[in-house]
Amino acid sequence: MDFASLLGILSGLALIVSAILIGGNADIFVNVPGLMIVIGGTMAATLLTVQFRDVMNAFKGAYIVFTQDKTNPSEMIDTMIKLSKISHRHGLLKLGDVKTDSPVLKRACNLLSEAASEQVIRNTLQNEIDSLMARHFSVQDVFRKMAGYAPAFGMLGTLIGLIQMLSELDNPDTIGPAMAVALLTTFYGSLLSTMVFLPIAGKLKARTLLEVTNLEIIREGSISILTNDHYAHVYEQLSSYLPERERKSIFNQSDKKEAAKKGAKQ
Structure with a gap:
Protein backbone atom coordinates (compact mmCIF):
# COMPACT_ATOMS: atom_id res chain seq x y z
CA MET A 1 0.00 0.00 0.00
CA ASP A 2 1.09 3.55 -0.68
CA PHE A 3 2.83 4.73 2.52
CA ALA A 4 1.68 8.34 2.26
CA SER A 5 -1.94 7.22 1.87
CA LEU A 6 -1.72 4.86 4.83
CA LEU A 7 -0.12 7.56 6.98
CA GLY A 8 -2.73 10.12 6.00
CA ILE A 9 -5.69 7.83 6.70
CA LEU A 10 -4.40 6.61 10.05
CA SER A 11 -3.27 10.02 11.32
CA GLY A 12 -6.49 11.72 10.22
CA LEU A 13 -8.75 9.13 11.82
CA ALA A 14 -6.62 9.06 14.97
CA LEU A 15 -6.85 12.83 15.42
CA ILE A 16 -10.61 12.93 14.84
CA VAL A 17 -11.32 9.97 17.13
CA SER A 18 -9.01 11.42 19.81
CA ALA A 19 -10.81 14.76 19.69
CA ILE A 20 -14.16 12.98 20.05
CA LEU A 21 -12.98 10.87 22.99
CA ILE A 22 -11.38 13.83 24.76
CA GLY A 23 -14.57 15.84 24.40
CA GLY A 24 -16.77 13.25 26.09
CA ASN A 25 -18.99 10.33 25.18
CA ALA A 26 -18.33 8.88 21.72
CA ASP A 27 -21.77 7.26 21.53
CA ILE A 28 -23.42 10.58 20.81
CA PHE A 29 -21.59 10.70 17.46
CA VAL A 30 -23.32 7.55 16.24
CA ASN A 31 -26.63 8.09 14.47
CA VAL A 32 -27.79 5.39 12.07
CA PRO A 33 -30.54 7.45 10.32
CA GLY A 34 -28.02 10.23 9.72
CA LEU A 35 -25.56 7.79 8.14
CA MET A 36 -28.33 6.39 5.98
CA ILE A 37 -29.23 9.86 4.73
CA VAL A 38 -25.64 10.92 3.96
CA ILE A 39 -24.18 7.69 2.58
CA GLY A 40 -27.35 6.48 0.89
CA GLY A 41 -28.19 9.87 -0.54
CA THR A 42 -24.65 10.44 -1.82
CA MET A 43 -24.57 7.06 -3.56
CA ALA A 44 -28.04 7.53 -5.01
CA ALA A 45 -27.24 10.98 -6.41
CA THR A 46 -23.95 9.70 -7.83
CA LEU A 47 -25.68 6.80 -9.57
CA LEU A 48 -28.22 9.25 -11.01
CA THR A 49 -25.38 11.39 -12.36
CA VAL A 50 -23.02 8.78 -13.83
CA GLN A 51 -23.34 5.22 -15.06
CA PHE A 52 -23.11 2.32 -12.63
CA ARG A 53 -20.11 1.00 -14.55
CA ASP A 54 -18.24 4.28 -13.98
CA VAL A 55 -18.93 4.11 -10.24
CA MET A 56 -17.58 0.55 -10.05
CA ASN A 57 -14.53 1.53 -12.10
CA ALA A 58 -13.95 4.46 -9.75
CA PHE A 59 -13.83 2.28 -6.64
CA LYS A 60 -11.74 -0.31 -8.46
CA GLY A 61 -9.31 2.39 -9.61
CA ALA A 62 -9.06 3.79 -6.08
CA TYR A 63 -8.26 0.32 -4.74
CA ILE A 64 -5.52 -0.17 -7.34
CA VAL A 65 -3.97 3.23 -6.65
CA PHE A 66 -3.86 2.70 -2.89
CA THR A 67 -2.57 -0.88 -3.03
CA GLN A 68 -0.19 -1.10 -6.00
CA ASP A 69 3.29 0.37 -6.09
CA LYS A 70 3.87 3.22 -8.50
CA THR A 71 6.57 3.37 -11.18
CA ASN A 72 8.78 6.42 -10.81
CA PRO A 73 9.92 8.31 -13.93
CA SER A 74 13.55 7.52 -13.09
CA GLU A 75 12.76 3.80 -13.24
CA MET A 76 11.03 4.21 -16.59
CA ILE A 77 14.02 6.15 -17.93
CA ASP A 78 16.32 3.31 -16.83
CA THR A 79 14.05 0.88 -18.68
CA MET A 80 14.25 2.93 -21.89
CA ILE A 81 18.04 3.06 -21.60
CA LYS A 82 18.15 -0.74 -21.32
CA LEU A 83 15.99 -1.00 -24.43
CA SER A 84 18.34 1.37 -26.22
CA LYS A 85 21.30 -0.84 -25.34
CA ILE A 86 19.43 -3.93 -26.58
CA SER A 87 18.67 -2.12 -29.83
CA HIS A 88 22.31 -1.14 -30.35
CA ARG A 89 23.65 -4.62 -29.64
CA HIS A 90 21.03 -6.81 -31.31
CA GLY A 91 18.95 -4.52 -33.54
CA LEU A 92 15.39 -3.25 -33.34
CA LEU A 93 13.94 -6.68 -34.13
CA LYS A 94 15.14 -7.97 -30.75
CA LEU A 95 12.86 -5.52 -28.93
CA GLY A 96 9.87 -7.60 -29.95
CA ASP A 97 11.03 -10.29 -27.49
CA VAL A 98 11.08 -7.92 -24.49
CA LYS A 99 8.86 -9.03 -21.60
CA THR A 100 7.13 -6.30 -19.58
CA ASP A 101 4.06 -5.80 -17.41
CA SER A 102 3.29 -2.49 -19.13
CA PRO A 103 1.01 -3.00 -22.16
CA VAL A 104 1.98 0.42 -23.53
CA LEU A 105 5.70 -0.31 -23.28
CA LYS A 106 5.12 -3.69 -24.94
CA ARG A 107 3.22 -1.99 -27.73
CA ALA A 108 6.05 0.49 -28.20
CA CYS A 109 8.57 -2.39 -28.38
CA ASN A 110 6.44 -4.14 -31.00
CA LEU A 111 6.24 -0.98 -33.10
CA LEU A 112 10.01 -0.55 -32.89
CA SER A 113 10.65 -4.18 -33.82
CA GLU A 114 8.41 -3.69 -36.86
CA ALA A 115 10.41 -0.57 -37.83
CA ALA A 116 7.32 1.63 -37.75
CA SER A 117 7.79 5.25 -38.76
CA GLU A 118 8.35 7.99 -36.22
CA GLN A 119 4.94 9.50 -36.94
CA VAL A 120 3.17 6.18 -36.41
CA ILE A 121 4.92 5.65 -33.08
CA ARG A 122 4.23 9.20 -31.93
CA ASN A 123 0.54 9.11 -32.91
CA THR A 124 -0.03 5.65 -31.43
CA LEU A 125 1.52 6.45 -28.07
CA GLN A 126 -0.11 9.89 -27.94
CA ASN A 127 -3.48 8.17 -28.40
CA GLU A 128 -2.58 5.93 -25.45
CA ILE A 129 -1.85 9.03 -23.34
CA ASP A 130 -5.08 10.77 -24.35
CA SER A 131 -7.23 7.71 -23.67
CA LEU A 132 -5.59 7.15 -20.28
CA MET A 133 -6.27 10.76 -19.26
CA ALA A 134 -9.91 10.43 -20.34
CA ARG A 135 -10.41 7.20 -18.38
CA HIS A 136 -8.75 8.57 -15.28
CA PHE A 137 -10.68 11.84 -15.45
CA SER A 138 -13.98 9.94 -15.36
CA VAL A 139 -12.78 8.06 -12.27
CA GLN A 140 -11.68 11.26 -10.52
CA ASP A 141 -14.94 12.96 -11.47
CA VAL A 142 -16.96 10.32 -9.60
CA PHE A 143 -15.20 11.10 -6.32
CA ARG A 144 -15.37 14.85 -6.91
CA LYS A 145 -19.13 14.55 -7.39
CA MET A 146 -19.44 12.45 -4.22
CA ALA A 147 -17.42 15.09 -2.36
CA GLY A 148 -19.99 17.67 -3.43
CA TYR A 149 -23.05 15.56 -2.69
CA ALA A 150 -22.02 14.40 0.81
CA PRO A 151 -22.14 17.84 2.52
CA ALA A 152 -25.38 18.65 0.71
CA PHE A 153 -27.07 15.53 2.04
CA GLY A 154 -25.55 16.26 5.44
CA MET A 155 -27.32 19.60 5.42
CA LEU A 156 -30.51 17.92 4.21
CA GLY A 157 -30.33 15.53 7.16
CA THR A 158 -29.83 18.48 9.49
CA LEU A 159 -32.96 20.16 8.11
CA ILE A 160 -34.93 16.97 8.63
CA GLY A 161 -33.68 16.78 12.20
CA LEU A 162 -34.53 20.44 12.86
CA ILE A 163 -38.05 19.97 11.54
CA GLN A 164 -38.53 17.00 13.83
CA MET A 165 -37.05 18.97 16.74
CA LEU A 166 -39.29 22.00 16.17
CA SER A 167 -42.32 19.75 16.14
CA GLU A 168 -41.48 18.81 19.75
CA LEU A 169 -40.94 22.30 21.20
CA ASP A 170 -43.53 21.62 23.89
CA ASN A 171 -40.91 19.35 25.53
CA PRO A 172 -37.83 21.54 26.27
CA ASP A 173 -35.82 18.61 27.62
CA THR A 174 -35.58 17.06 24.17
CA ILE A 175 -34.36 20.15 22.34
CA GLY A 176 -30.65 19.78 23.20
CA PRO A 177 -30.28 16.09 22.28
CA ALA A 178 -32.42 16.56 19.17
CA MET A 179 -30.24 19.46 18.02
CA ALA A 180 -27.11 17.33 18.49
CA VAL A 181 -28.60 14.52 16.42
CA ALA A 182 -29.66 16.99 13.71
CA LEU A 183 -26.13 18.38 13.42
CA LEU A 184 -24.59 14.93 13.15
CA THR A 185 -25.57 14.56 9.51
CA THR A 186 -23.67 17.74 8.65
CA PHE A 187 -20.71 16.28 10.52
CA TYR A 188 -20.96 13.03 8.53
CA GLY A 189 -21.19 14.85 5.22
CA SER A 190 -18.21 17.11 5.94
CA LEU A 191 -16.14 14.20 7.25
CA LEU A 192 -16.75 12.03 4.20
CA SER A 193 -16.10 14.91 1.81
CA THR A 194 -12.88 16.21 3.36
CA MET A 195 -11.46 12.96 4.74
CA VAL A 196 -12.45 10.42 2.11
CA PHE A 197 -13.73 11.62 -1.26
CA LEU A 198 -11.56 14.70 -1.92
CA PRO A 199 -8.31 13.01 -0.79
CA ILE A 200 -9.06 10.01 -3.02
CA ALA A 201 -9.74 12.30 -5.99
CA GLY A 202 -6.50 14.15 -5.28
CA LYS A 203 -4.51 10.92 -5.03
CA LEU A 204 -5.98 9.68 -8.30
CA LYS A 205 -5.05 12.94 -10.01
CA ALA A 206 -1.47 12.72 -8.73
CA ARG A 207 -1.19 9.12 -9.96
CA THR A 208 -2.60 10.15 -13.35
CA LEU A 209 0.05 12.84 -13.75
CA LEU A 210 2.72 10.29 -12.85
CA GLU A 211 1.43 7.73 -15.35
CA VAL A 212 1.19 10.36 -18.08
CA THR A 213 4.82 11.30 -17.42
CA ASN A 214 5.85 7.66 -17.71
CA SER A 240 14.20 16.66 -18.54
CA TYR A 241 11.28 14.72 -17.02
CA LEU A 242 13.19 14.49 -13.74
CA PRO A 243 13.82 17.20 -11.13
CA GLU A 244 17.30 18.71 -11.36
CA ARG A 245 18.46 17.03 -8.15
CA GLU A 246 17.56 13.56 -9.47
CA ARG A 247 19.42 13.90 -12.75
CA LYS A 248 22.75 12.23 -13.22
CA SER A 249 25.26 11.99 -15.99
CA ILE A 250 25.69 8.50 -17.36
CA PHE A 251 28.50 9.59 -19.66
CA ASN A 252 31.87 8.12 -18.81
CA GLN A 253 34.96 8.58 -20.91
CA SER A 254 34.30 5.57 -23.13
CA ASP A 255 30.71 6.71 -23.63
CA LYS A 256 31.87 10.14 -24.67
CA LYS A 257 34.32 8.70 -27.20
CA GLU A 258 31.72 6.32 -28.59
CA ALA A 259 29.12 9.03 -28.84
CA ALA A 260 31.61 11.38 -30.47
CA LYS A 261 32.56 8.76 -33.08
CA LYS A 262 28.90 8.07 -33.81
CA GLY A 263 28.19 11.76 -34.20
CA ALA A 264 31.15 12.18 -36.54
CA LYS A 265 29.93 9.33 -38.74
CA GLN A 266 26.51 10.86 -38.98
Whole structure:
Protein backbone atom coordinates (compact mmCIF):
# COMPACT_ATOMS: atom_id res chain seq x y z
CA MET A 1 0.00 0.00 0.00
CA ASP A 2 1.09 3.55 -0.68
CA PHE A 3 2.83 4.73 2.52
CA ALA A 4 1.68 8.34 2.26
CA SER A 5 -1.94 7.22 1.87
CA LEU A 6 -1.72 4.86 4.83
CA LEU A 7 -0.12 7.56 6.98
CA GLY A 8 -2.73 10.12 6.00
CA ILE A 9 -5.69 7.83 6.70
CA LEU A 10 -4.40 6.61 10.05
CA SER A 11 -3.27 10.02 11.32
CA GLY A 12 -6.49 11.72 10.22
CA LEU A 13 -8.75 9.13 11.82
CA ALA A 14 -6.62 9.06 14.97
CA LEU A 15 -6.85 12.83 15.42
CA ILE A 16 -10.61 12.93 14.84
CA VAL A 17 -11.32 9.97 17.13
CA SER A 18 -9.01 11.42 19.81
CA ALA A 19 -10.81 14.76 19.69
CA ILE A 20 -14.16 12.98 20.05
CA LEU A 21 -12.98 10.87 22.99
CA ILE A 22 -11.38 13.83 24.76
CA GLY A 23 -14.57 15.84 24.40
CA GLY A 24 -16.77 13.25 26.09
CA ASN A 25 -18.99 10.33 25.18
CA ALA A 26 -18.33 8.88 21.72
CA ASP A 27 -21.77 7.26 21.53
CA ILE A 28 -23.42 10.58 20.81
CA PHE A 29 -21.59 10.70 17.46
CA VAL A 30 -23.32 7.55 16.24
CA ASN A 31 -26.63 8.09 14.47
CA VAL A 32 -27.79 5.39 12.07
CA PRO A 33 -30.54 7.45 10.32
CA GLY A 34 -28.02 10.23 9.72
CA LEU A 35 -25.56 7.79 8.14
CA MET A 36 -28.33 6.39 5.98
CA ILE A 37 -29.23 9.86 4.73
CA VAL A 38 -25.64 10.92 3.96
CA ILE A 39 -24.18 7.69 2.58
CA GLY A 40 -27.35 6.48 0.89
CA GLY A 41 -28.19 9.87 -0.54
CA THR A 42 -24.65 10.44 -1.82
CA MET A 43 -24.57 7.06 -3.56
CA ALA A 44 -28.04 7.53 -5.01
CA ALA A 45 -27.24 10.98 -6.41
CA THR A 46 -23.95 9.70 -7.83
CA LEU A 47 -25.68 6.80 -9.57
CA LEU A 48 -28.22 9.25 -11.01
CA THR A 49 -25.38 11.39 -12.36
CA VAL A 50 -23.02 8.78 -13.83
CA GLN A 51 -23.34 5.22 -15.06
CA PHE A 52 -23.11 2.32 -12.63
CA ARG A 53 -20.11 1.00 -14.55
CA ASP A 54 -18.24 4.28 -13.98
CA VAL A 55 -18.93 4.11 -10.24
CA MET A 56 -17.58 0.55 -10.05
CA ASN A 57 -14.53 1.53 -12.10
CA ALA A 58 -13.95 4.46 -9.75
CA PHE A 59 -13.83 2.28 -6.64
CA LYS A 60 -11.74 -0.31 -8.46
CA GLY A 61 -9.31 2.39 -9.61
CA ALA A 62 -9.06 3.79 -6.08
CA TYR A 63 -8.26 0.32 -4.74
CA ILE A 64 -5.52 -0.17 -7.34
CA VAL A 65 -3.97 3.23 -6.65
CA PHE A 66 -3.86 2.70 -2.89
CA THR A 67 -2.57 -0.88 -3.03
CA GLN A 68 -0.19 -1.10 -6.00
CA ASP A 69 3.29 0.37 -6.09
CA LYS A 70 3.87 3.22 -8.50
CA THR A 71 6.57 3.37 -11.18
CA ASN A 72 8.78 6.42 -10.81
CA PRO A 73 9.92 8.31 -13.93
CA SER A 74 13.55 7.52 -13.09
CA GLU A 75 12.76 3.80 -13.24
CA MET A 76 11.03 4.21 -16.59
CA ILE A 77 14.02 6.15 -17.93
CA ASP A 78 16.32 3.31 -16.83
CA THR A 79 14.05 0.88 -18.68
CA MET A 80 14.25 2.93 -21.89
CA ILE A 81 18.04 3.06 -21.60
CA LYS A 82 18.15 -0.74 -21.32
CA LEU A 83 15.99 -1.00 -24.43
CA SER A 84 18.34 1.37 -26.22
CA LYS A 85 21.30 -0.84 -25.34
CA ILE A 86 19.43 -3.93 -26.58
CA SER A 87 18.67 -2.12 -29.83
CA HIS A 88 22.31 -1.14 -30.35
CA ARG A 89 23.65 -4.62 -29.64
CA HIS A 90 21.03 -6.81 -31.31
CA GLY A 91 18.95 -4.52 -33.54
CA LEU A 92 15.39 -3.25 -33.34
CA LEU A 93 13.94 -6.68 -34.13
CA LYS A 94 15.14 -7.97 -30.75
CA LEU A 95 12.86 -5.52 -28.93
CA GLY A 96 9.87 -7.60 -29.95
CA ASP A 97 11.03 -10.29 -27.49
CA VAL A 98 11.08 -7.92 -24.49
CA LYS A 99 8.86 -9.03 -21.60
CA THR A 100 7.13 -6.30 -19.58
CA ASP A 101 4.06 -5.80 -17.41
CA SER A 102 3.29 -2.49 -19.13
CA PRO A 103 1.01 -3.00 -22.16
CA VAL A 104 1.98 0.42 -23.53
CA LEU A 105 5.70 -0.31 -23.28
CA LYS A 106 5.12 -3.69 -24.94
CA ARG A 107 3.22 -1.99 -27.73
CA ALA A 108 6.05 0.49 -28.20
CA CYS A 109 8.57 -2.39 -28.38
CA ASN A 110 6.44 -4.14 -31.00
CA LEU A 111 6.24 -0.98 -33.10
CA LEU A 112 10.01 -0.55 -32.89
CA SER A 113 10.65 -4.18 -33.82
CA GLU A 114 8.41 -3.69 -36.86
CA ALA A 115 10.41 -0.57 -37.83
CA ALA A 116 7.32 1.63 -37.75
CA SER A 117 7.79 5.25 -38.76
CA GLU A 118 8.35 7.99 -36.22
CA GLN A 119 4.94 9.50 -36.94
CA VAL A 120 3.17 6.18 -36.41
CA ILE A 121 4.92 5.65 -33.08
CA ARG A 122 4.23 9.20 -31.93
CA ASN A 123 0.54 9.11 -32.91
CA THR A 124 -0.03 5.65 -31.43
CA LEU A 125 1.52 6.45 -28.07
CA GLN A 126 -0.11 9.89 -27.94
CA ASN A 127 -3.48 8.17 -28.40
CA GLU A 128 -2.58 5.93 -25.45
CA ILE A 129 -1.85 9.03 -23.34
CA ASP A 130 -5.08 10.77 -24.35
CA SER A 131 -7.23 7.71 -23.67
CA LEU A 132 -5.59 7.15 -20.28
CA MET A 133 -6.27 10.76 -19.26
CA ALA A 134 -9.91 10.43 -20.34
CA ARG A 135 -10.41 7.20 -18.38
CA HIS A 136 -8.75 8.57 -15.28
CA PHE A 137 -10.68 11.84 -15.45
CA SER A 138 -13.98 9.94 -15.36
CA VAL A 139 -12.78 8.06 -12.27
CA GLN A 140 -11.68 11.26 -10.52
CA ASP A 141 -14.94 12.96 -11.47
CA VAL A 142 -16.96 10.32 -9.60
CA PHE A 143 -15.20 11.10 -6.32
CA ARG A 144 -15.37 14.85 -6.91
CA LYS A 145 -19.13 14.55 -7.39
CA MET A 146 -19.44 12.45 -4.22
CA ALA A 147 -17.42 15.09 -2.36
CA GLY A 148 -19.99 17.67 -3.43
CA TYR A 149 -23.05 15.56 -2.69
CA ALA A 150 -22.02 14.40 0.81
CA PRO A 151 -22.14 17.84 2.52
CA ALA A 152 -25.38 18.65 0.71
CA PHE A 153 -27.07 15.53 2.04
CA GLY A 154 -25.55 16.26 5.44
CA MET A 155 -27.32 19.60 5.42
CA LEU A 156 -30.51 17.92 4.21
CA GLY A 157 -30.33 15.53 7.16
CA THR A 158 -29.83 18.48 9.49
CA LEU A 159 -32.96 20.16 8.11
CA ILE A 160 -34.93 16.97 8.63
CA GLY A 161 -33.68 16.78 12.20
CA LEU A 162 -34.53 20.44 12.86
CA ILE A 163 -38.05 19.97 11.54
CA GLN A 164 -38.53 17.00 13.83
CA MET A 165 -37.05 18.97 16.74
CA LEU A 166 -39.29 22.00 16.17
CA SER A 167 -42.32 19.75 16.14
CA GLU A 168 -41.48 18.81 19.75
CA LEU A 169 -40.94 22.30 21.20
CA ASP A 170 -43.53 21.62 23.89
CA ASN A 171 -40.91 19.35 25.53
CA PRO A 172 -37.83 21.54 26.27
CA ASP A 173 -35.82 18.61 27.62
CA THR A 174 -35.58 17.06 24.17
CA ILE A 175 -34.36 20.15 22.34
CA GLY A 176 -30.65 19.78 23.20
CA PRO A 177 -30.28 16.09 22.28
CA ALA A 178 -32.42 16.56 19.17
CA MET A 179 -30.24 19.46 18.02
CA ALA A 180 -27.11 17.33 18.49
CA VAL A 181 -28.60 14.52 16.42
CA ALA A 182 -29.66 16.99 13.71
CA LEU A 183 -26.13 18.38 13.42
CA LEU A 184 -24.59 14.93 13.15
CA THR A 185 -25.57 14.56 9.51
CA THR A 186 -23.67 17.74 8.65
CA PHE A 187 -20.71 16.28 10.52
CA TYR A 188 -20.96 13.03 8.53
CA GLY A 189 -21.19 14.85 5.22
CA SER A 190 -18.21 17.11 5.94
CA LEU A 191 -16.14 14.20 7.25
CA LEU A 192 -16.75 12.03 4.20
CA SER A 193 -16.10 14.91 1.81
CA THR A 194 -12.88 16.21 3.36
CA MET A 195 -11.46 12.96 4.74
CA VAL A 196 -12.45 10.42 2.11
CA PHE A 197 -13.73 11.62 -1.26
CA LEU A 198 -11.56 14.70 -1.92
CA PRO A 199 -8.31 13.01 -0.79
CA ILE A 200 -9.06 10.01 -3.02
CA ALA A 201 -9.74 12.30 -5.99
CA GLY A 202 -6.50 14.15 -5.28
CA LYS A 203 -4.51 10.92 -5.03
CA LEU A 204 -5.98 9.68 -8.30
CA LYS A 205 -5.05 12.94 -10.01
CA ALA A 206 -1.47 12.72 -8.73
CA ARG A 207 -1.19 9.12 -9.96
CA THR A 208 -2.60 10.15 -13.35
CA LEU A 209 0.05 12.84 -13.75
CA LEU A 210 2.72 10.29 -12.85
CA GLU A 211 1.43 7.73 -15.35
CA VAL A 212 1.19 10.36 -18.08
CA THR A 213 4.82 11.30 -17.42
CA ASN A 214 5.85 7.66 -17.71
CA LEU A 215 3.96 7.29 -21.00
CA GLU A 216 5.59 10.43 -22.36
CA ILE A 217 8.97 8.97 -21.43
CA ILE A 218 8.07 5.80 -23.34
CA ARG A 219 6.99 7.87 -26.34
CA GLU A 220 10.06 10.09 -26.51
CA GLY A 221 12.41 7.24 -25.63
CA SER A 222 10.96 5.05 -28.38
CA ILE A 223 11.47 7.78 -30.95
CA SER A 224 15.07 8.24 -29.80
CA ILE A 225 15.68 4.50 -30.07
CA LEU A 226 14.13 4.47 -33.55
CA THR A 227 16.52 7.19 -34.70
CA ASN A 228 19.40 5.05 -33.38
CA ASP A 229 20.53 7.54 -30.76
CA HIS A 230 23.28 6.48 -28.36
CA TYR A 231 21.82 5.39 -25.00
CA ALA A 232 23.60 8.26 -23.27
CA HIS A 233 21.86 10.67 -25.62
CA VAL A 234 18.56 8.94 -24.89
CA TYR A 235 19.08 9.62 -21.20
CA GLU A 236 20.00 13.25 -21.76
CA GLN A 237 16.77 13.74 -23.71
CA LEU A 238 14.61 11.99 -21.13
CA SER A 239 16.25 13.49 -18.06
CA SER A 240 14.20 16.66 -18.54
CA TYR A 241 11.28 14.72 -17.02
CA LEU A 242 13.19 14.49 -13.74
CA PRO A 243 13.82 17.20 -11.13
CA GLU A 244 17.30 18.71 -11.36
CA ARG A 245 18.46 17.03 -8.15
CA GLU A 246 17.56 13.56 -9.47
CA ARG A 247 19.42 13.90 -12.75
CA LYS A 248 22.75 12.23 -13.22
CA SER A 249 25.26 11.99 -15.99
CA ILE A 250 25.69 8.50 -17.36
CA PHE A 251 28.50 9.59 -19.66
CA ASN A 252 31.87 8.12 -18.81
CA GLN A 253 34.96 8.58 -20.91
CA SER A 254 34.30 5.57 -23.13
CA ASP A 255 30.71 6.71 -23.63
CA LYS A 256 31.87 10.14 -24.67
CA LYS A 257 34.32 8.70 -27.20
CA GLU A 258 31.72 6.32 -28.59
CA ALA A 259 29.12 9.03 -28.84
CA ALA A 260 31.61 11.38 -30.47
CA LYS A 261 32.56 8.76 -33.08
CA LYS A 262 28.90 8.07 -33.81
CA GLY A 263 28.19 11.76 -34.20
CA ALA A 264 31.15 12.18 -36.54
CA LYS A 265 29.93 9.33 -38.74
CA GLN A 266 26.51 10.86 -38.98
